[in-house]
Amino acid sequence: DTEVTQTPKHLVMGMTNKxxxxxxxxxxxxxxxxxxxxxxxPPELMFVYSYEKLSINESVPSRFSPECPNSSLLNxxxxxxxxxxxxxxxxxxxxxxxxxxxxFFGQGTRLTVV
Amino acid sequence: xxxxxxxxxMTATEGAIVQINCTYQxxxxxxxxxxxxxxxxxxxxxxxxxxxxxxxxxxxxxxxSRSKGYSxxxxxxxxxxxxxxYLCAVRDQASGTYKYIFGTGTRLKVxx
Numbered sequence: 001d002t003e004v005t006q007t008p009k010h011l012v013m014g015m016t017n018k019x020x021x022x023x024x025x026x027x028x029x030x031x032x033x034x035x036x037x038x039x040x041x042p043p044e045l046m047f048v049y050s051y052e053k054l055s056i057n058e059s060v061p062s063r064f065s066p067e068c069p070n071s072s073l074l075n076x077x078x079x080x081x082x083x084x085x086x087x088x089x090x091x092x093x094x095x096x097x098x099x100x101x102x103x104f105f106g107q108g109t110r111l112t113v114v
Numbered sequence: 115x116x117x118x119x120x121x122x123x124m125t126a127t128e129g130a131i132v133q134i135n136c137t138y139q140x141x142x143x144x145x146x147x148x149x150x151x152x153x154x155x156x157x158x159x160x161x162x163x164x165x166x167x168x169x170x171x172x173x174x175x176x177x178x179s180r181s182k183g184y185s186x187x188x189x190x191x192x193x194x195x196x197x198x199x200y201l202c203a204v205r206d207q208a209s210g211t212y213k214y215i216f217g218t219g220t221r222l223k224v225x226x
Contacts, residue, residue, distance in 0.1 A: 004156075031212060042201055042216035043157065055211040090156065096212070100164075102147055103203075103214050105156040 003027075004106035006091050012112045015081060021109045023074040023091030032074040033103065034066060035090040043090055049074060050096055081113045116140045118217035120202055125223045130192050134200050134220045136185045142208030148176050148187045149201040151219075157201055160187065189222075197224045 004025045013019050023032065030051050035043035048056035049068040057066075063085075065077040074091055088108045095101040118138040126132040138146070145164040149157035163169055163178035163185060175188040187200055202217035 033214070040219075040221070042219040045213055045215060048211055048213050050211050056209060056213055088154075092214070094212070094214075100162050102159040102162060104159070105149075107156045110154075 006106035010110050018079045021076040025093040029093035030096040031094045033092040037088040083113050086112045120217045120220045123221045131190050134187045136202030138183050140204050140206045142206045144207040145205040146185050147203040151199045192224050
């Protein structure tokens with residue numbers, strides 16, 4: 001199984017809503033990532049978890065709150081988002097170490113904030 | 115800081131060869147990856163270089179020069195399905211944690 005599964009695939013939310021994005025992998029990867037991708041732009045790193053601990057927060061606004069409940073799951077909690085937060089949110093995972101260990105990406109959640 | 119640059123767009127003809135360049139500046143280089151991304155889909159892994167030289171994988175090859183901060187992806191025998199964005203990503207270890215930083219991306223159009 002070399003899959004990273006993200007749910008939901010599409011999400012429309014109002015600016016006062018609270019919602020969560022979910023990501024799951026069963027490859028035994030201990031590093032997990034959230035990326036944000038706007039149209040025709042590359043993915044931008046938001047958060048990195050290593051062994052279920054938050055290792056990197058790339059100065060992301062607090063309206064985005066990540067959580068890693070266990071080694072297979074990664075959540076992104078959303079609250080009071082702005083229309084400019086509309087984007088494709090990609091989850092990825094990799095073996096924690098270096099070497100020939102690429103990051104595997106999920107299909108993403110396309111988020112629209114109205 | 116980190117800077118990873120690629121040409122924005124390229125066009126090539128079916129059956130031809132195309133080279134997509136990537137230049138980078140990072141403080142904790144730990145490997146360079148190439149991904150392909152079709153519109154609205156996830157990036158998929160194509161190739162990896164950590165040492166200087168050429169890595170070949172079927173129709174795709176990737177080259178790295180660490181001293182020059184330069185890589186390229188070579189696509190041979192282009193097919194229509196190769197129309198996609200190609201992303202160069204540097205794995206950086208400067209902060210003690212591995213992270214994958216993407217370049218600006220190159221949109222490739224393959225014409226019949």
